[in-house]
Amino acid sequence: MAKTRVPAIDGWFTTGDEPALVGSRGTETGSYFFPKSVAFSRNPTAPAEKLEEVALGRRGRIWSFTTNYYPPPEPYVAPDPFVPYTIVAVELPEEQMVVLGQLAEGADPAALKVGAEVELVLGTLYEDDEHEYEVWKWRPV
Amino acid sequence: MTDVAILGVGMHPWGKWGRNFVDYGVAAAQAALADAGMEWRDIQFVSGADTIRNGYPGYVSGATFAQALGWQGAPVASSYAACASGATALNAARAQILAGLCDVALVVGADTTPKGFLAPTAGERRDDPDWLRFRLLGATNPAYFGLYARRRMELYGATPGDFARVKVKNARHGLTNPNARYRKEVTEDDVLGSPVVADPLHLLEICATSDGGAAVVIASTDFAKSRGTKAPARIAAISTVTPTYPNTVIEMPNFATDSSAGVKPPETTFRDSIAAKAYDEAGLGPDDLDVAEVYDLSTALELDWYENIGLCKAGEAEKLLNDGDTTLGGRIPVNTSGGLACFGEAVPAQALAQVCELTWQLRGEAGERQAEGAKVGLTINQGLFGHGSSVIVIR
Numbered sequence: 001m002a003k004t005r006v007p008a009i010d011g012w013f014t015t016g017d018e019p020a021l022v023g024s025r026g027t028e029t030g031s032y033f034f035p036k037s038v039a040f041s042r043n044p045t046a047p048a049e050k051l052e053e054v055a056l057g058r059r060g061r062i063w064s065f066t067t068n069y070y071p072p073p074e075p076y077v078a079p080d081p082f083v084p085y086t087i088v089a090v091e092l093p094e095e096q097m098v099v100l101g102q103l104a105e106g107a108d109p110a111a112l113k114v115g116a117e118v119e120l121v122l123g124t125l126y127e128d129d130e131h132e133y134e135v136w137k138w139r140p141v
Numbered sequence: 142m143t144d145v146a147i148l149g150v151g152m153h154p155w156g157k158w159g160r161n162f163v164d165y166g167v168a169a170a171q172a173a174l175a176d177a178g179m180e181w182r183d184i185q186f187v188s189g190a191d192t193i194r195n196g197y198p199g200y201v202s203g204a205t206f207a208q209a210l211g212w213q214g215a216p217v218a219s220s221y222a223a224c225a226s227g228a229t230a231l232n233a234a235r236a237q238i239l240a241g242l243c244d245v246a247l248v249v250g251a252d253t254t255p256k257g258f259l260a261p262t263a264g265e266r267r268d269d270p271d272w273l274r275f276r277l278l279g280a281t282n283p284a285y286f287g288l289y290a291r292r293r294m295e296l297y298g299a300t301p302g303d304f305a306r307v308k309v310k311n312a313r314h315g316l317t318n319p320n321a322r323y324r325k326e327v328t329e330d331d332v333l334g335s336p337v338v339a340d341p342l343h344l345l346e347i348c349a350t351s352d353g354g355a356a357v358v359i360a361s362t363d364f365a366k367s368r369g370t371k372a373p374a375r376i377a378a379i380s381t382v383t384p385t386y387p388n389t390v391i392e393m394p395n396f397a398t399d400s401s402a403g404v405k406p407p408e409t410t411f412r413d414s415i416a417a418k419a420y421d422e423a424g425l426g427p428d429d430l431d432v433a434e435v436y437d438l439s440t441a442l443e444l445d446w447y448e449n450i451g452l453c454k455a456g457e458a459e460k461l462l463n464d465g466d467t468t469l470g471g472r473i474p475v476n477t478s479g480g481l482a483c484f485g486e487a488v489p490a491q492a493l494a495q496v497c498e499l500t501w502q503l504r505g506e507a508g509e510r511q512a513e514g515a516k517v518g519l520t521i522n523q524g525l526f527g528h529g530s531s532v533i534v535i536r
Contacts, residue, residue, distance in 0.1 A: 008277060009267070009273070009276075009277060012277075029403030030402050030403040031387070031399075031400045031403030031404060032400035032402055032403075033397075034396060034397040035396060035397075042386065042399070043386060043403055043404060044386050045386075045403075046403075063288075063292065063391075064288040064289070064291045064292040064295070065288070066284055066288050066290075066291060066339045066340055066341075067287075067339070067340045068279060068281060068283070068287075068338070068339050069336065069337050069338060069340070070258070070281075070283075070338055072258060072275055072281045073257065073258050073275065073281075074260065074263075074275070075261070075265075075272060075275050075276040076275045076276060077276075078279075085279055087278055087279070087280055087284050087287075087288070089288050089391055094402070095400050096400050096401040096402040097389075097397050097398045097399065097400040097402070098391050098398045099396065099397040099398075100278055100280060100396050100397065101278070102278060102279070114292070114295040125277065135277055
């Protein structure tokens, strides 16, 4: 029986064919925030501005990347045997911010280049007997 | 005149001793008091740099050290600012002195660390970004260091060999430092042959976690004079700045940078602003420096700091290193102590250890690692979550 796919964290991204990170935007300044800020704007030029929930752009360019070869401590749920994983920092053009994410399964870290375009997909972060826990990942375009 | 005098400094050697952090803090405090020629009971203010790893006594470190040294009634403060805790504790003590609320203060930091990666506080903590970055990304501290190092290679053409030579230099500097944990020469091949942790960085390029303690006794310049202290090293500036919005460089433990969509980034980046504030306060500049202790959490980060503290322009740090300018005997020796490369990180003690090293350098007491004629030194460091840490020491 197939495992049920559930988000590894609630409210941080949308699912479906075109998943996106859920952030917020200041209605006065247009500053973006991720994870989303709800109660207050962190932009000191408009501390009272209202915030609206927005889907962040799904494409950006690689700012930098690194592959981890040692199992991190908990609460990371590392497979046994451990599998190295790559973290990619991506510049979003509209939001003018850099967002981290793991590299999508199946993508070759050796082929990554700073400046190359990537898009947001969902992938498996870890699984247990009944569930696959999903998280956002970056995949080269 | 905002200088305060450094009457005494002391350390407990760095290592993996496995004892309670209080032991190291007390040993360092006693060493600093002896160096100052002071009795503990004459200290008028005690300032602790906190460790969050060692339970409640670690969160109230000022009182913990005061109790361990024997209650004598001094007012107390305890500061937590991650890697910058030592500078924040030092600044709390300095403020008391400059405000005229006390004449002489003791500042102490010490840590006992577990083996391996620094980890977030235990438990299910879904509202804690430090917990979430491990859970959702596996973004360890070395992962952030790896991102910065790769960026340096991309922007400036830095090579793995450049990074490795930082470690070679620091290992040589720390060879005879009695407080250093690692006292062994390494070659570029040793570094590049060690396992990759977070590429492009190898095991020997990422600082270990250590046990250790450091302490500083500071006093008003009048108090120092009244005791007949001749030409003490003095603290001319302490910078504990936070970033200015929007901070456009990804920082631990964040998932994203601030956005520049609504507000232009400041002209000075956060890391540049840390030393800039210290220079401004001291009325000095990078050209005045004789020595510097920079926070080499990774080899590549040491190169970033050269630029952030103004030793050279952006993109020129590799040349500065490879020309030998930052090696003992060069124009501006960096990490004469051996740096984190030789110490490993004992978080709340580290910013104070940097001040200890500068004090010994400026007094001409650094032995075989002495930088000749050093009169002005700067420390630079940064704590998780936006804590700047820079101290300028002069003599």
